[in-house]
Amino acid sequence: MIEDMLRTPAAVQDAERHTAHNYHPLPVVISSAEGAWVTDVDGRRYLDCLAGYSALNFGHRHPTLIAAAHAQLDKLTLTSRAFIHDQFADFCRELAALCGKDLVLPMNTGAEAVETGVKVARKWGYQVKGVPAGQANIVVAEGNFHGRTTTIVSFSTDADARADFGPYTPGFRIVPYGDLAALAEAIDEHTVAVLLEPIQGEQGVVVPPEGYLPGVRRLCTERRVLFIADEIQSGLGRTGATFACEQDGVVPDMYLLGKALGGGIVPVSAVAADADVLGVLRPGQHGSTFGGNPLACAVATEVVRLLATGEFQRRSAELGERLHAGLRALVGKGLVAVRGRGLWAGLDIDPALMSGREACERLMERGVLVKDTHGSTIRLAPPLVITAEDIDHAVAQLAAVLAG
Structure with a gap:
């Protein structure tokens, strides 16, 4: 089903052909990124709501950090x-x-x-x-x-x-x-x-x-x-x-x-x-x-x-309130529970609807990348550079997935 719709099956197969299967990645092959968004090898954009398990708190290719890396590489x-x-x-x-x-x-x-x-x-x-x-x-x-x-x-x-x-x-x-x-x-x-x-x-x-x-x-x-x-x-x-x-x-x-x-x-x-x-x-x-x-x-x-500077901590606190408010509105509408703090959330999906993996695959189809854990639970951890509009978009896509 998901595999039939995938636009890059050859790239996915090639990525796994010589790789030990210690991960079960979503079937998307990313080739570039900036801020909170990534782009696959076919040019389709996705909102990254995992941020490398928080390794990308400052988003992809933050200009200050990239400049520091470039300068040091030359020395x-x-x-x-x-x-x-x-x-x-x-x-x-x-x-x-x-x-x-x-x-x-x-x-x-x-x-x-x-x-x-x-x-x-x-x-x-x-x-x-x-x-x-x-x-x-x-x-x-x-x-x-x-x-x-x-x-x-x-x-x-x-x-x-x-x-x-x-x-x-x-x-x-x-x-x-x-x-x-x-x-x-x-x-x-x-x-x-x-x-x-x-x-x-x-x-x-x-x-x-x-x-x-x-x-x-x-x-x-x-x-x-x-x-x-x-x-x-x-x-x-x-x-x-x-x-x-x-x-x-x-x-x-x-x-x-x-x-x-x-x-x-x-x-x-x-x-x-x-x-x-x-x-x-x-x-x-x-x-x-x-x-x-x-x-x-x-x-x-x-x-x-x-x-x-405190800027990113403030963004996480303020935008986190918006994220959690949107997610709490989905409790009883496919979500069983929402936990977290700041721009970090764990969502328990009604297991009668779908597994966490299925939810992640359906969100991927809609251009939002998240990760499942332990059955019907998924995690959201978007980069702290995400915008309010991006958060609303992610929550809307989740609502659509839960509504079937």
Whole structure:
């Protein structure tokens, strides 16, 4: 059905012929993009309401970020951390200031940031808290998504992400998301950190109950445990604030950042924390050949400067109200529930109507690109440069799909 209508079947088949099938992409082949819109190989335009899982918060080919990348490409792209380059200090200083932390450790991918956070928390536990060697544990939440390395999937509750990748890394305790009592019970004298997404993205943009994050902060302080906030998807303007934690009045001990930090141009991630936490690392104990490279720092510094103006956070908050108002009007008309904050929404479609995948395919036919997750749930995360008219257009197309 969808395949019969597809205008570029050869291009789709060619793209998958020599590719391991670790993704199930929508059958569209994109060749160019600008702002919130992408164009396929046949010239058809689509409104991008996924934004690379928040990696494209500033839209496709943001002129300031593209200019920074072009300028750096003409000078220097890689030195490794064996040397210092002239973009490094600005990036680390300005990102640390944005986070309100002393230190930054640049990496590449979000999963690397999470792995770094796990390692730092364990080392902090042994060297600072005094946990006996090999006994550290970290508490995480059900429904989490922090990446897909072997250590990270060891504490995933998603069967697709976890099954058949064992043996699994020990040292993690899983509790229900939003349950403070369960969290308190799971923390013991050997707990070094609580690792959470302030809003669970892959699970369907799940916002925790009121008071949960402040309660987590209080527990971590009382029990001398690090609160690690994975803001890789929720951070950098997505929810209407620089960090989702801000909206609950919470400051974690460690931020894990990624996705939007690279401006949709290069993979950039980072861990930000104070010196009493990140300062436990010594040369040779952790690193990355490409982490903090000149090209990445040049782009990411401009990302930080865009965020420092507050413009994108305000856009996300204001346009997010418009998006959520439009979506809530569809509850009972094909939608069962709407969740989210800012320009980020999880939508539960009545499973009697269609699956999330079917909804995404039908929206694609109408020129809107979104992504499904967990059955009949789809996620919307448009670039923060989207216009009010584009939001109304996306909601109208969704309404048409739900109406059949």
